[in-house]
Amino acid sequence: MEHLNITLRAILPELILTLTGITVMLLEAFAPGRKVRDGLLTVAGLVLAAGAVLGLWNEEPFTAYSGMIVVDRFRLVFTLVILLATLITIFVSWTFLDEEKIAPGEYFALLLFAAVGMGLLAASHDLILIFLGIETVTIATYVLAGYRRDDLRSTESALKYFVLGAFSSAFLLYGIALIYGATRTTNLAEMQRVVSGSLGSAETTLLLAGSALLLIGLGFKVTTVPFHVWTPDVYEGAPTPVTAFLSTGPKAAGFAAFLRVFSLTFVPWGATSAATALSSHWVAAVTAMAILTMTFGNVIALVQTNIKRMLAYSSIAHAGYVLIGVLARDWAAVAFYMLVYTLMNLGAFAIVTVLARRGDEKVLIQDYAGLGFRQPLLSFPLAVFLISLAGFPGTAGFVGKFWLFQSAWGAGFPALVIIGVLNTVVSVYYYLYVVIVMFFREVREEIPPVTLSPSAAVTLWVTMAGVFYLGLLPTRVFQILSAAQTALAGLR
Numbered sequence: 001m002e003h004l005n006i007t008l009r010a011i012l013p014e015l016i017l018t019l020t021g022i023t024v025m026l027l028e029a030f031a032p033g034r035k036v037r038d039g040l041l042t043v044a045g046l047v048l049a050a051g052a053v054l055g056l057w058n059e060e061p062f063t064a065y066s067g068m069i070v071v072d073r074f075r076l077v078f079t080l081v082i083l084l085a086t087l088i089t090i091f092v093s094w095t096f097l098d099e100e101k102i103a104p105g106e107y108f109a110l111l112l113f114a115a116v117g118m119g120l121l122a123a124s125h126d127l128i129l130i131f132l133g134i135e136t137v138t139i140a141t142y143v144l145a146g147y148r149r150d151d152l153r154s155t156e157s158a159l160k161y162f163v164l165g166a167f168s169s170a171f172l173l174y175g176i177a178l179i180y181g182a183t184r185t186t187n188l189a190e191m192q193r194v195v196s197g198s199l200g201s202a203e204t205t206l207l208l209a210g211s212a213l214l215l216i217g218l219g220f221k222v223t224t225v226p227f228h229v230w231t232p233d234v235y236e237g238a239p240t241p242v243t244a245f246l247s248t249g250p251k252a253a254g255f256a257a258f259l260r261v262f263s264l265t266f267v268p269w270g271a272t273s274a275a276t277a278l279s280s281h282w283v284a285a286v287t288a289m290a291i292l293t294m295t296f297g298n299v300i301a302l303v304q305t306n307i308k309r310m311l312a313y314s315s316i317a318h319a320g321y322v323l324i325g326v327l328a329r330d331w332a333a334v335a336f337y338m339l340v341y342t343l344m345n346l347g348a349f350a351i352v353t354v355l356a357r358r359g360d361e362k363v364l365i366q367d368y369a370g371l372g373f374r375q376p377l378l379s380f381p382l383a384v385f386l387i388s389l390a391g392f393p394g395t396a397g398f399v400g401k402f403w404l405f406q407s408a409w410g411a412g413f414p415a416l417v418i419i420g421v422l423n424t425v426v427s428v429y430y431y432l433y434v435v436i437v438m439f440f441r442e443v444r445e446e447i448p449p450v451t452l453s454p455s456a457a458v459t460l461w462v463t464m465a466g467v468f469y470l471g472l473l474p475t476r477v478f479q480i481l482s483a484a485q486t487a488l489a490g491l492r
Contacts, residue, residue, distance in 0.1 A: 010064035013049040014119040020045025021112035028105020035104040042108040068126040073484035078122035078256040085249035086115045088346045093241040094455035114140035118253035127176045127186040145238040157237025164230040172217025178210030188264045222254040225292040235312035244349030247315045252338040294320030294423040330407035332481035340400040347463035348385040370443030390431040396470035
């Protein structure tokens with residue numbers, strides 16, 4: 001058993017989340033409908049998991065379970081982002097569960113199981129574990145997307161998500177099989193050594209075909225063009241808190257896996273023909289994907305009248321920005337941007353959730369007309385989140401984009417930076433349009449005042465404080481993430 005290197009502390013955060021999820025689910029089965037009890041247990045599980053992550057912070061980087069799991073600060077940073085996204089989603093969902101009469105225990109358990117899959121993705125050092133992590137996340141989120149079983153749009157979105165997700169999983173698995181055929185390993189570090197060595201022409205062809213299929217599978221998970229088609233319909237049909245969750249946590253985990261594969265294996269330092277071919281093909285493919293993703297997402301978001309669809313297309317555009325950081329191989333910049341995006345997007349979706357009513361969701365942008373004067377405690381934070389998403393100075397969105405673009409410029413991608421800046425300018429129009437509708441358009445219909453629940457108030461204030469803190473005083477977080485980047489480099 002020694003060669004397996006079984007070390008429970010390497011998976012302690014995921015173990016805590018799993019046990020908490022099972023406990024919450026069993027309690028729901030025997031004593032259903034106790035939202036406060038299930039919610040407190042879920043929050044306690046997330047806090048304990050975060051404590052376990054911090055407990056591993058000062059450990060020297062190591063691998064466990066035959067090299068499948070890695071413990072380094074890069075993994076720990078992404079795990080903290082995932083836990084934060086899950087925790088905020090719990091708060092966003094609190095009132096929503098009552099209004100939609102949704103069983104809280106099963107819902108919270110599914111969020112925890114999705115967090116387990118995301119944590120495994122961030123910790124993956126092996127293609128098999130990446131596949132298992134993705135499947136764990138997607139199976140839980142399939143159910144969450146269709147959680148309102150009496151709602152046709154919710155059921156339709158879950159079905160679309162399931163069918164397209166199954167196709168992407170098939171691409172991913174077939175790609176892994178071809179790569180194994182070429183390299184005789186699924187471990188990323190071993191694979192990098194093989195690719196940097198000598199490979200025959202047959203193995204090189206097999207490796208290129210496998211890596212292309214792998215890119216398709218990963219592209220689907222992080223919603224990049226042209227593998228994004230499921231995103232707008234699923235985001236629109238899923239319950240709003242689930243949409244918020246889908247746009248942040250799973251995306252952060254997907255990019256963590258993307259970075260591991262891209263930086264460790266397919267853009268290696270070797271100078272062999274196989275390494276050079278693989279590296280150049282991946283850089284070209286990811287560059288094209290980044291340009292298409294940014295441009296398509298922003299242009300289509302311009303014409304959206306539904307705020308959930310607008311945020312869905314903007315989410316696609318933000319995936320394009322993150323790909324710039326992937327190309328620059330600046331893991332710290334990507335981690336920072338995912339943290340920032342989690343705060344901005346969950347904050348915006350929290351307000352969309354608060355304004356929604358059972359059976360009559362206020363999701364048209366025109367429904368927000370006059371909100372600035374009728375509901376200043378909701379309209380001001382929403383304006384802050386939208387301005388930050390657009391990348392205005394003084395907000396976290398500006399600092400996140402600046403770091404990504406600066407890294408890409410230094411890494412030799414000036415054209416990509418220029419395209420990214422132009423896309424940012426385009427995005428200003430549709431984000432500010434919502435702000436203008438809120439503050440400068442007359443009320444279309446009288447809507448009863450919305451009472452802000454304590455959980456919604458905590459969510460808004462925490463996310464807004466995060467947006468301002470990371471926008472004005474990001475230095476300390478820069479230092480922590482830069483250390484995480486150094487730790488990953490040291491693992492090699």
